[in-house]
Amino acid sequence: MNIIIALAYLLSSILFILGLKNLGSPKTARRGNQLAMTAMLIAIIVTLTKNEILDFTLIIIGLIIGSAIGAIIARKVQMTAVPQMVALFNGLGGGASALVALAEYNRFSGDLRIDVIISMVVSLFIGTVTFTGSLVAFGKLQGLIRSAPVVFKAQRFLNILLFTLFLIMGIIVIINPANSTGLLIILAIALILGILFVMPIGGADMPVVISTLNSCSGLAAAATGFVLSNNILIICGALVGASGFILTRIMCKAMNRSLVNIIFGPVGTVSVNNNNNDKRKVINYTEEDASIMLEAAKKVIIVPGYGLAVAQAQFALQELVTMLINKGIHVRYAIHPVAGRMPGHMNVLLAEANVSYDLLFDLNGINGEFKNTDVALIVGANDVINPSARTNKESPLYGMPILNADQAKTVVICKRSLSPGFSGVDNELFYQENTLMIFGDAKESINKMIQLLKT
Amino acid sequence: MIEPLLVSVYIFTLAIFVGFETITKVPPLLHTPLMSGTNAISGITLVGALISAGAGHSTLSTVLGLLAVIIATINVVGGFMVTDRMLEMFKKGKKKN
Numbered sequence: 422m423n424i425i426i427a428l429a430y431l432l433s434s435i436l437f438i439l440g441l442k443n444l445g446s447p448k449t450a451r452r453g454n455q456l457a458m459t460a461m462l463i464a465i466i467v468t469l470t471k472n473e474i475l476d477f478t479l480i481i482i483g484l485i486i487g488s489a490i491g492a493i494i495a496r497k498v499q500m501t502a503v504p505q506m507v508a509l510f511n512g513l514g515g516g517a518s519a520l521v522a523l524a525e526y527n528r529f530s531g532d533l534r535i536d537v538i539i540s541m542v543v544s545l546f547i548g549t550v551t552f553t554g555s556l557v558a559f560g561k562l563q564g565l566i567r568s569a570p571v572v573f574k575a576q577r578f579l580n581i582l583l584f585t586l587f588l589i590m591g592i593i594v595i596i597n598p599a600n601s602t603g604l605l606i607i608l609a610i611a612l613i614l615g616i617l618f619v620m621p622i623g624g625a626d627m628p629v630v631i632s633t634l635n636s637c638s639g640l641a642a643a644a645t646g647f648v649l650s651n652n653i654l655i656i657c658g659a660l661v662g663a664s665g666f667i668l669t670r671i672m673c674k675a676m677n678r679s680l681v682n683i684i685f686g687p688v689g690t691v692s693v694n695n696n697n698n699d700k701r702k703v704i705n706y707t708e709e710d711a712s713i714m715l716e717a718a719k720k721v722i723i724v725p726g727y728g729l730a731v732a733q734a735q736f737a738l739q740e741l742v743t744m745l746i747n748k749g750i751h752v753r754y755a756i757h758p759v760a761g762r763m764p765g766h767m768n769v770l771l772a773e774a775n776v777s778y779d780l781l782f783d784l785n786g787i788n789g790e791f792k793n794t795d796v797a798l799i800v801g802a803n804d805v806i807n808p809s810a811r812t813n814k815e816s817p818l819y820g821m822p823i824l825n826a827d828q829a830k831t832v833v834i835c836k837r838s839l840s841p842g843f844s845g846v847d848n849e850l851f852y853q854e855n856t857l858m859i860f861g862d863a864k865e866s867i868n869k870m871i872q873l874l875k876t
Numbered sequence: 877m878i879e880p881l882l883v884s885v886y887i888f889t890l891a892i893f894v895g896f897e898t899i900t901k902v903p904p905l906l907h908t909p910l911m912s913g914t915n916a917i918s919g920i921t922l923v924g925a926l927i928s929a930g931a932g933h934s935t936l937s938t939v940l941g942l943l944a945v946i947i948a949t950i951n952v953v954g955g956f957m958v959t960d961r962m963l964e965m966f967k968k969g970k971k972k973n
Contacts, residue, residue, distance in 0.1 A: 437917060438894055444910050445901045451963040454913050458956045461920065468923045474930035479942045483929060487949020494950070495957035506958065507912050510951045514918040517925055517948035524928035524940035536881045635911055638918040647884055649924050655884055656891040657920035663895025664914040668907060758904055765907025772965040779968050783904040 429467040430653040436460035437657055441664075447778050464653050500773045501730050504631060504762035505562035508555050511634045515551025518544050518641035519608075525648050526604060537648055538598040542591045544644035545604065546611045551637040553615030558630050561619070562762060568624035580617055583610050624762075626683050628672045631763050633680070636665025668764045675758035675784075677810070677821035703839060706857040708869035711798075711833045714857065716874060718795035720751045722787065724826050725767055726760050728801020728837070734864035735774040738800060741871050742776070748874075754780050755787045755824050757805035788825050797829035800863050803841065807848045818846055832856045835866045909962045916955025922948035 437460040443453025474480070498506045522544040526533075533541070560566035587610045594603040622630050643658025645651075673680055715721065723742065729735055745752050754776065760767040768781055791797060799806055806826040809816040826832055827850050834856060841847055851858055859866050902910050925948050928941030 438898060441895075441898045441910075441914070442901075444906060444913055445898070445903070447905060447963075447966045447968070450906055450909060450966065451960065454909070454956060454959045454963055457913060457917055461917070461922075461952055461956070464920065464923050465926070468926050471927065473927055475932040476930050476938075479938060480926055480930050480945060483925075483942050483945030484949050487946045488953045490946075491950040491953030491955075492957055495954045495961065498958060500962070503908060503912065503958065503962070506954070507908075507915055510912075510915050510955050511918070513947040513951045514915065514921060517919070517944040517951065518921045520940045520944035520947075521921055521924040521928050524937040524944065525924075527937045527940065528928070528931065528933045632911070635915060635918075638915065642918050642921040643888060645921050645924050647881075647888075649927065650880060650884065651924060652884070652887055654920055654924060655888045657917050659888050659891035660895040660898075661914045661918040663892050664899045664910065667896065667899050668911060671904075671907075756904070761908075763908055764911060765904055765909070768905045769908045769962050769965070772962070772967070775967070777968050778905060778966050781905055 426467050426471065427652075429463055430651075433460045433464040433467070433653055434656045436463070437660065441660060500770055502563070503769065504627065504766060505559045507763060508558040508562060508631050508634065511631070511638045512552045512555025512559065514638040515548040515555065515634070515641045517548075518638070518645045519548030519552060519611075521645050522548065522648055523604075523608075526601075530599075533598040535595065538595050540644050540647035542594055542604075542607060544641055544648055545607060546587060546591070547637055547644060548641035549608060549611035550615040550618065551634055551641055553612050554619045554630075554637075555615075555634050557616055557619040558627065558634060561624065562627060568627075570623040571620040576617065576621060580614065583614050583617070586610055587614070622683060625759075626676070628759055628761070628763050628766075629669055629676070629678075629680065629683050632665050632668035632672055634665075636662050636669060639663075639665055671758060672764055675822060677818070703851055703858050706833075706859055708859060708866055708873060710857055711859055711866075712870045712873040714796050714831050714833060715745060715750070715798070715870065716748070718750055718831075720790075720794045721745060721753075721796045721798060722791060722794050722826070722829065723752065723754045724797060724799045724802050724806060724824055725754065725756070725771065726800065726802025726805065727762065727767075728803075729863055730761070730767075730770050730801075732801060732863035734800065734862075734867055735770050735776075737864050737867040737871065739771070739774040739776050741867050741874070742780075744871060744874050752780065753782055753787060753790075755782055755784070755791075755826075757784060757802070757824055758822075760802060760805060784822055784824060791825045791828040794829040795831060797826040797832045799826060799832065799834040799836075800867070801835065803836070803848055804846065806850055807846060808850055809846065809848075813849075816846055826850070827853060830855060833859065835859050835861070835863045837862070906966075909959050909966075912955055912962070913959040916952050916959060919948045919952035919955060922952055 440453045440457030443449040522541045561568045639658045639661025646654025808827045810818040810821040810823045925944035
C-alpha cells in the first residue's frame with residue numbers, strides 16, 4: 422500500500438511540474454492550471470487512503486467548509502482585488518503549515534528526532550510570519566490599514582532583537598524538544614515579526630511583498646514536508662518557493678531596488694529636490710488636441726499604469742483602441758512589470774477588458790519601438806516613464822528600467838494632476854515640448870476622445 | 877536516521893532547480909496567474925492537515941488539524957478557481973462584440 426501511495430505522489434508531482442510548464446504560454450496556461458488541479462486531487466485522494474487516518478467526519482466537514490469559502494471568494498473577487506486575495510491566500514497557506522507543525526508536535530508530545538524538531542521550528546516560524554505578514558498586506562491592499570509606510574524609532578533594532586530571540590529559543594527547543602513553552606514563545610515572536618515585517622512597507626512596494634510572501638508560503642509547506650517526511654509537500658513547497666523567489670527578484674529589478682532596501686528603507690520618505698522645476702510650466706491641452714494627434718498617427722503605443730485601473734478606465738480604453746485599429750492605426754500596449762499591485766496584474770486587468778494578449782508587450786519586447794511611434798498614450802502611469810531614470814544620476818529612480826515613451830514623436834499623458842508618483846520624484850517628461858498633458862479623470866478623458874473620434 | 881533526511885534534502889534541492897528552470901520561462905504576461913496558481917499549489921500542506929485532523933490522537937491535535945484543513949482548502953480551491961477565471965480571459969485575435 423505504501424508503495425502505491427508513494428508512486429501516486431510521484432505521479433502527482435510530475436503533473437504539478439507539467440502544469441507549471443504549461444503555465445508558460447497563454448495558449449496552454451489554462452490546461453496547465455487544470456493539470457495542477459488534477460495533481461492536487463490525486464494527492465488528496467491518495468492521502469485519504471492512508472491507514473493513519475481513522476476518522477473522516479471532521480475531514481469531510483473541513484473540506485466542505487473550506488471549499489465553499491474558497492469557491493465564493495474566487496467567484497466574487499474583482500480583478501482589481503486579486504492582489505489582496507492572493508495575499509490572503511498566501512497567509513492561509515502559511516498558517517495551515519504552521520498549524521500542521523503544531524498539531525504534529527502535540528501528537529508526538531516532545532519525543533522527536535532532531536531533524537523533525539528542527540523542521541517543526543522552521544515550519545512554525547516561516548508559516549506564522551507568512552500568516553500575519555500576509556494579513557497586514559491584505560489589510561493594506563484592501564484599504565483596511567493605512568497603506569503608507571508605518572515606521573517608528575528603533576524598529577530595526579526591535580526586529581533584530583526579536584529575530585535573535587527566535588534563534589535562541591529555537592536552539593533551546595531543538596536541544597530539548599519537550600520544552601513546549603519554548604515553542605509557544607517562538608509562535609508569539611513569529612506572530613509579531615510578521616506584522617513588523619510588512620507594516621513599514623508602502624503601497625508601491627506591494628508587488629515585492631506579495632511575491633516574497635508567496636515564496637515563504639511555499640517554503641513553509643516544504644518545511645512541513647520535512648516534519649512529515651512527505652515528499653509531495655517538499656517538492657511542491659520547493660516549486661512555489663522558487664517561483665516566489667524569481668518573481669521577487671524580477672519585481673526588485675523592475676523597481677531598481679534590493680529586497681533589503683525595500684524592507685528597511687521605505688520609499689516616499691526620501692525628500693527629493695524638485696526646485697529646479699519651479700520655473701517650468703506645463704501647457705494644458707485638451708482631448709480635442711489628443712484626438713487630432715491620434716487620428717493622424719500611424720503607430721500608437723499605449724502605456725497603462727495603475728491609475729487606469731483606479732479610474733476603471735480599461736474598458737473605455739479598449740473601446741478607444743478598437744476604434745483606432747478600425748481606422749487602420751497600428752496600436753500596441755506596453756506593460757511595465759510594476760504596472761499594478763502584483764506581478765503581471767495589468768495584463769489581467771486588460772484581458773478582462775477583452776484586450777487580445779498579442780497586443781500586450783513587455784518592457785524588452787517594445788522599448789525599441791517607441792522611437793518609430795507617432796503617439797505614446799500614457800494613462801495613469803508616471804514613474805515607469807520618467808526619463809530621469811535614464812539620465813539623471815541624482816534621481817532616486819536612476820537605473821530603474823523604464824518605458825522609453827519620451828522617444829515617441831508625441832506623448833499624450835492622461836493624468837489627474839502634476840503630483841509625483843510613488844517615488845515622490847517630479848517627472849520631466851511632463852515639461853517636454855512634444856508632450857500633451859491632459860488633466861482629469863482618465864475615464865472621462867478617454868470617453869471624450871471616443872466621442873471626438875466618432876464624429 | 878540520517879539517510880531518509882538526506883534523501884529529502886536531495887529532493888528539495890532538485891525540486892528548487894526544476895522550479896527555477898520552469899518558472900523562468902513564464903512570460904510577464906502570465907505572472908499573476910502564475911502566482912495565484914503556485915499559491916494554490918502551496919496549499920499542498922492540506923495533505924499534512926488531513927493526517928493531523930484524521931489521526932485521532934488528541935483533541936488539541938485534531939482541532940489544530942481541522943483548522944488547518946479548512947484554511948488550506950480555502951487556499952487550494954480559491955486559488956485554482958481564480959486562476960482558471962483569469963486564464964479564461966486571456967484570448968487572442970479579433971474580439972467579438
